Amino acid sequence: MSTSPTWASRLKGRSELGVALLLGAVGVVVLVDAIALVTPYSQSDPVGPKTLPYIIAGLLLACAVLLAVNVLRGGQGEAEGGEDVDLSHPADWKTILPLVGAFVANILLIDWAGWVVSGTILFWGSAWALGSRHYVRDGLISVALSVLTFYGFYLGLGIPLPAGLLEGIL
Amino acid sequence: MDVFSSLMDGFATALTPMNLLYAVIGVILGSAVGVLPGLGPAMTIALLLPVTYVLEPTSAFIMFAGIYYGGMYGGSTTSILLNTPGESSSVVTAIEGNRMAKAGRAAQALATAAIGSFVAGTIGTALLAVFAPIVVEFAVSLGSPSYFAIMVLALLAVTAVLGSSRLRGFASLGLGLAIGLVGMDSVTGQRRLTFGQPLLADGLDIVVVAVAIFAVGEALWVAAHMRRTPLYVIPVGRPWMGKQDWKRSWKPWLRGTAFGFPFGALPAGGAEIPTFLSYVTEKRLSKHPEEFGKGAIEGVAGPEAANNAAAAGTMTPLLALGLPTNATAAVMLAAFVQFGIQPGPLLFANEGPLVWALIASLFIGNFLLLLINLPLAPMWAKILQLPRPYLYAGILFFATLGAYSVNLQAFDLLLLLVLGALGFMMRRFGLPVLPLILGVILGPRIEGQLRKSLQLSAGDPAGLLSEPIAVVIYIILAIILMWPLLFKLYRRNRPAPLLSANATRGNEPTDVARGTVSHGSHRADGKSKGDAGDDGDGGDGNG
Numbered sequence: 045m046s047t048s049p050t051w052a053s054r055l056k057g058r059s060e061l062g063v064a065l066l067l068g069a070v071g072v073v074v075l076v077d078a079i080a081l082v083t084p085y086s087q088s089d090p091v092g093p094k095t096l097p098y099i100i101a102g103l104l105l106a107c108a109v110l111l112a113v114n115v116l117r118g119g120q121g122e123a124e125g126g127e128d129v130d131l132s133h134p135a136d137w138k139t140i141l142p143l144v145g146a147f148v149a150n151i152l153l154i155d156w157a158g159w160v161v162s163g164t165i166l167f168w169g170s171a172w173a174l175g176s177r178h179y180v181r182d183g184l185i186s187v188a189l190s191v192l193t194f195y196g197f198y199l200g201l202g203i204p205l206p207a208g209l210l211e212g213i214l
Numbered sequence: 215m216d217v218f219s220s221l222m223d224g225f226a227t228a229l230t231p232m233n234l235l236y237a238v239i240g241v242i243l244g245s246a247v248g249v250l251p252g253l254g255p256a257m258t259i260a261l262l263l264p265v266t267y268v269l270e271p272t273s274a275f276i277m278f279a280g281i282y283y284g285g286m287y288g289g290s291t292t293s294i295l296l297n298t299p300g301e302s303s304s305v306v307t308a309i310e311g312n313r314m315a316k317a318g319r320a321a322q323a324l325a326t327a328a329i330g331s332f333v334a335g336t337i338g339t340a341l342l343a344v345f346a347p348i349v350v351e352f353a354v355s356l357g358s359p360s361y362f363a364i365m366v367l368a369l370l371a372v373t374a375v376l377g378s379s380r381l382r383g384f385a386s387l388g389l390g391l392a393i394g395l396v397g398m399d400s401v402t403g404q405r406r407l408t409f410g411q412p413l414l415a416d417g418l419d420i421v422v423v424a425v426a427i428f429a430v431g432e433a434l435w436v437a438a439h440m441r442r443t444p445l446y447v448i449p450v451g452r453p454w455m456g457k458q459d460w461k462r463s464w465k466p467w468l469r470g471t472a473f474g475f476p477f478g479a480l481p482a483g484g485a486e487i488p489t490f491l492s493y494v495t496e497k498r499l500s501k502h503p504e505e506f507g508k509g510a511i512e513g514v515a516g517p518e519a520a521n522n523a524a525a526a527g528t529m530t531p532l533l534a535l536g537l538p539t540n541a542t543a544a545v546m547l548a549a550f551v552q553f554g555i556q557p558g559p560l561l562f563a564n565e566g567p568l569v570w571a572l573i574a575s576l577f578i579g580n581f582l583l584l585l586i587n588l589p590l591a592p593m594w595a596k597i598l599q600l601p602r603p604y605l606y607a608g609i610l611f612f613a614t615l616g617a618y619s620v621n622l623q624a625f626d627l628l629l630l631l632v633l634g635a636l637g638f639m640m641r642r643f644g645l646p647v648l649p650l651i652l653g654v655i656l657g658p659r660i661e662g663q664l665r666k667s668l669q670l671s672a673g674d675p676a677g678l679l680s681e682p683i684a685v686v687i688y689i690i691l692a693i694i695l696m697w698p699l700l701f702k703l704y705r706r707n708r709p710a711p712l713l714s715a716n717a718t719r720g721n722e723p724t725d726v727a728r729g730t731v732s733h734g735s736h737r738a739d740g741k742s743k744g745d746a747g748d749d750g751d752g753g754d755g756n757g
Contacts, residue, residue: 060643063385063639063643063645066639067385067388067389070388070389070392071388073407074392074395074407077406077407078406081404081406083402083404087672088669089401089402089665089669090665090668090669090672090673091661091664091665091668091669091673092402093399093401093402093404093406095664096391096395096657096660096661096664097395097406100388100391100392100395100657103384103387103388103391104385104388104389104392107381107384107385107388108385110381111381111382111385114381119379120644121379121382121642121643121644121645122378122379122644123641123642123643123644124435124641124642124644126251126252126432126435126436127251127252127292127296127445128251128252128436128440128441128445128602128606129435129436129439129440129441130439130440130441130442130443131439133439135438135439135642136437136438136439136440137438139437139438139440140434140437140438143433143434143437143610144434144631146610147430147610147614147627147631148631150614150627151624151627151628151631152624154618154624154627155624159615159618163611163614163615166607166610166611166614167607167608167610167611168607170603170606170607170610170611171603171604171607172603173437174437174440174602174603174606174607175440175602175603176601176603176604176607182603185604189608189611193615197615197619201265201267201268201619202268203264203619203622204622205615205618205619205622206622
């Protein structure tokens with residue numbers, strides 16, 4: 045069994061092993077965290093805060109091992125289809141990376157520059173990443189959405205989204 | 215009689231102009247997100263949670279009810295007009311519905327779906343109104359051991375029954391339970407999985423988790439595999455049906471309802487199984503079996519009714535036991551908690567007016583759907599043409615807004631991204647999403663009931679078996695988990711053809727469905743050898 049195919053060739057195209065690895069890692073983290081909890085035995089709470097984490101860690105580790113075995117035996121998870129999903133081409137990282145970039149920019153900017161600025165960047169950047177090339181129209185929609193939601197949340201719901209750089213103007 | 219008068223009070227509450235307005239908003243919003251790819255009722259309600267915080271709980275739930283039914287309806291519109299169903303429960307509708315649309319009978323397909331949904335939804339809601347109080351009466355006598363057992367059953371059954379790979383379902387469940395652990399332990403105040411990060415001490419907000427998994431994960435996943443050729447949407451006018459269509463539709467509607475409601479009401483409910491059962495039944499009973507596969511109206515009428523009746527059925531365990539069995543119900547449970555309302559059997563006693571207004575608004579929502587959607591069908595077809603960059607940029611925009619507005623901290627957005635990446639990975643490798651969401655929401659409740667049960671028995675595990683209901687449930691659970699194994703043994707001993715009339719009743723139709731429908735989303739049992747071993751492990755955890 046271990047003689048003919050080398051490990052390298054067995055691992056090829058088995059990216060799903062990464063899932064097993066993740067499950068295992070989460071299982072270990074849950075386990076370690078639970079062991080670190082210090083709880084004196086108490087009559088009123090015989091189960092304690094450790095029991096469920098132990099069970100969950102066990103479940104995760106078992107799934108990790110079984111999934112690894114399953115994948116090495118040729119099992120494969122079925123990628124999810126959908127209305128707008130075309131599984132015939134491989135993952136398109138040229139779309140995802142700018143998209144994540146726009147998202148991260150929003151996280152970094154929201155507290156400092158405010159929602160109107162960061163939200164505009166988020167929508168415009170996402171639309172661009174997803175292939176829209178109507179720069180002006182996209183920009184107008186982005187600004188309109190951000191400003192409308194800002195006022196909608198502030199006036200309608202009493203939730204003050206950060207104004208940031210535009211403080212005093214808005 | 216008592217039910218009737220309570221329900222009338224409910225109607226009185228739900229029919230005030232403001233609440234009626236929220237019902238209309240809910241129905242329209244629900245249909246729109248149901249029609250649009252990438253969005254669903256569960257995610258919409260999750261996104262609206264922070265926004266509805268300022269509303270009266272009753273108004274909020276009336277709107278949620280509209281979204282719930284509207285989403286179901288919108289999903290079927292998409293699957294009829296496009297050939298790629300968004301939700302697993304509309305897979306069956308797509309088979310015949312899309313063929314009908316291609317043959318120029320889109321109007322009739324939409325009409326039978328809409329009217330069938332109305333009939334099934336109305337009967338289903340009536341059954342809910344009758345049965346929920348009965349379940350409550352029975353449920354108030356249950357103690358923690360029974361609740362613990364029921365929740366474990368729901369969690370494991372949903373994981374084991376739905377989806378194509380049990381192993382991957384349990385992996386998803388484990389991740390969800392782990393996410394549910396994060397934060398301060400409610401009994402001892404110990405911090406679990408917070409890694410010294412004070413922002414994690416309160417646990418992960420369910421809005422953030424749900425929005426991340428449903429919306430961000432979906433947007434990233436679609437971005438990676440964006441369909442570059444625009445989809446062809448079959449143009450449609452106003453839905454209508456001829457005399458012949460009515461004649462062929464009404465029986466499937468009623469049969470579909472009969473399949474849908476009980477399955478929805480079971481703790482391991484879901485709309486997939488009843489829609490398949492309904493399809494198979496209609497195919498067998500039809501006077502025009504040759505039309506199946508080419509656009510038979512019975513094949514749309516039955517499954518659509520089953521789908522909506524199941525949606526109504528799902529409300530029974532949610533309202534009577536506080537037990538969600540699908541994603542939308544799970545998010546609604548989170549909404550109850552947000553409003554400080556404790557779901558469960560005491561809900562009817564403590565929040566009677568709200569519950570009855572909610573049930574009344576399900577009736578109203580159903581009626582509004584019929585009223586609004588028949589004339590608006592051409593508009594929904596247009597919505598499908600929305601440029602995809604805007605659609606998915608918009609989803610990300612509102613996901614961010616919804617998650618941020620919960621606590622107004624950028625840290626939540628970081629969580630959103632990380633969990634969104636998890637959602638992406640789950641879609642890539644076929645891990646079902648539902649077990650994760652249920653794990654996050656039910657995990658802490660299960661732990662609470664477990665601790666209460668063992669507190670009563672002073673730590674003796676036998677305390678878990680101290681109530682007869684609990685014992686019965688564990689037996690059912692064992693059967694569900696062992697089923698693939700038993701079935702394999704059965705088949706080994708009797709290699710009879712599956713379609714023969716003497717195959718076991720419970721299993722036969724699913725197998726037929728599996729043979730008929732090549733959609734692959736329903737290979738429930740024993741696909742891989744690794745799965746069977748895993749089940750025992752999941753079961754061990756409870757004993």
